[in-house]
Amino acid sequence: MTPPPLTDLPISLLTTDDLRHCADLSEDRGWPREDHKWGLLLAAGDAYGVKAPDGEGLAAACVVTRYGPSLAEPDLAALGMVLVAERYARRGLGRRLMTHVCDEVLTGIPLTLHATPYGRPLYEDLGFDTTGRAEMLVGTFRPAGDGPVPDDEAVRPATSRDIPAIIRLDTEVFGTDRTHLITRLPAFADRLLVIEDDQGELVGYAAMWPNMRTHVVGPLIARDAVGAQALVTALAATTDRPLRTDVDVRHEGLLAWLKERGLESVAFNAVMTRDIPHLPGDWTRRWAPLTVAAG
Helix, strand or coil, rough: CCCCCCCCCEEEEECCCHHHHHHHHHHHCCCCCCCCHHHHHHHHCCEEEEEECCCCCCCCCEEEEEEECCCCCEEEEEEEEEEEHHHHHHCCHHHHHHHHHHHHHHCCEEEEEEEEECCCHHHHHCCCEEEEEEEEEEEEECCCCCCCCCCEEEEEEHHHHHHHHHHHHHHHHHHCCHHHHHHHHHHHHHEEEEEEECCCCCEEEEEEECCCCEEEEEEEEECCCCHHHHHHHHHHCCCCCCCEEECCCHHHHHHHHHCCCCCCEEEEEEEEEEEEECCCCCCCHHHCCCHHHHC
16 A cells, blocks of 8 residues: 655644654754753643654654743744654655644744744745844853942842742743743753842843753843843853853844853854744843744
8 A cells, every 4th residue: 555645644733742752853853852842842832743654753843832821812923843854854744744833723823933044945935034033152151250240230049939020021021921931940940040120120030951961041031231141140150061042143242242251153043923023022131032942
């Protein structure tokens, strides 16, 4: 019997039980396994996949993270971790999966994603426009003196009592509610810090979470570059691992400072949107995402 074309295979909703197969798929495409990140994305979002017809795990997968007061009717959805197993690549499966997710599952919902140069043509065909750019940096952070903590602000570890204020600030800066993601940060991240002004008002926060051999800095939210630098400096002081972060290229000062401190540019991704002219919120205070996979 002739097997059905790949594009006719059913697309199913994945669960946390599929984490190993998702990580296997990452590894198959030469990415790190990123089990820890996959665990968060599968718990906080929805993943869609195609089971491999040879019975060996997944042929393709992607993750959708919804944002807004109602996740059933989100204000925004981010797409990420779009992967097709190498043995099934270039046979239309990625396009089939993304068309299903964008045009059937998420019809009428504003969408965003970070695209590699390889994936960008497909997303343009699906109606996405490039509305920004992010630079990935990786390296061992070298502190300078006592760091750039301003006189009227203080960096400290977050506590459970800070979570409501973090959510309020995050909603204002990100432009829509992502409580279901932010409330997972204390368990997901190795460090969660806040920065306050001299009146005790929380004006920024940052997390650092483990990803294979690195620690990822993100989210990184602060009212100015000095605050962002202070949070990064404080996080870096607590780890011996190289840091990784993805910074909006409009933040030229922070990018230059990170490179002076030892991080190196390794890649650029296009920030793309569909059915929305640009990302909501205040980009001037949004320095780095939790992960590009979640927008």
